[in-house]
Amino acid sequence: MKRNLLIFGFALALAGLAVFQNDRIERKTSVSAAGRPELKVESPVPAFTLKGLDGGEYQVGGVRDKPLMVNFWASWCGPCREEAPALKQVYDRYKGQFDLYAVNVTRGDELEAVRRFVNQAQFSFPVLLDTSGEAADAYRLLFVPTSFLIDRQGRLKEVIHVLPPDQLEDKIKRLIAS
Known part of the structure; x- marks a missing residue:
């Protein structure tokens, strides 16, 4: 007892x-x-600067020459692998009209795995490394992949996740026209 x-x-x-x-x-x-401020459509996005795999520095936030898609991803993410061909396709088709930054959530990833993923996917757009997780935190990232469509004035137009290639292309065409 x-x-x-x-x-x-x-x-x-x-x-x-x-x-x-x-x-x-x-x-x-x-x-x-x-x-942290809440991300709202038509509001300015949080600014950040990250190093790319190519060694360059890339800035997000504020006025830009072209609209921007910021795609958060990780090499271990199955849906990110599914999405990669559509990202490459839409970027190759419209690369002079919009920018695409693929932000790797490096805090939970390995650099060699990131390089392998990028080479296999044949990404020709900048791949940024969020080693501290600050960009992901600023954008209140809950899961990957998540993409933020940002207009020339640095305002959030839409948040999207994995889409069929034709729907992704429609979203990019609307972003370019905005």
């Missing part, structure tokens, strides 16, 4: 600890999320 009470007490203490930890994590998450 004493043993059962001891086990019950221990289980109760563990449950209490779990509830406390969960509550603490939720409060911490809501505070940090509240500290």
Whole structure:
């Protein structure tokens, strides 16, 4: 009987600890999320500068010559692999009319795997490395792939995920026309 009470007490203490930890994590998450501005369509996007695989520096945010698609992805992501041919196709077709930055969420990826993915997919657009996760955090990234369509004035037009190639092309044509 004493043993059962001891086990019950221990289980109760563990449950209490779990509830406390969960509550603490939720409060911490809501505070940090509240500290970042919400991304809204037609609002300016958060600015960031990242290094590319090619060694160059790339900026997002503010006025640009061409509209921009910022695609967050990872080499271990199955849907990212599915999406890669459509990204390459639409970029090759419209590359003079819009920019495409593929932002690798490097914090959860390995650089060699990133290079392999880029070579296999034959990306000809800039691949940026978000090594600290700051860009992903600023854009409130929940999962990959996620793309942000940004007009020439640096305003968010739309957030999209994996689309069939024809639908992706329609979105890019509308972005170019905006």
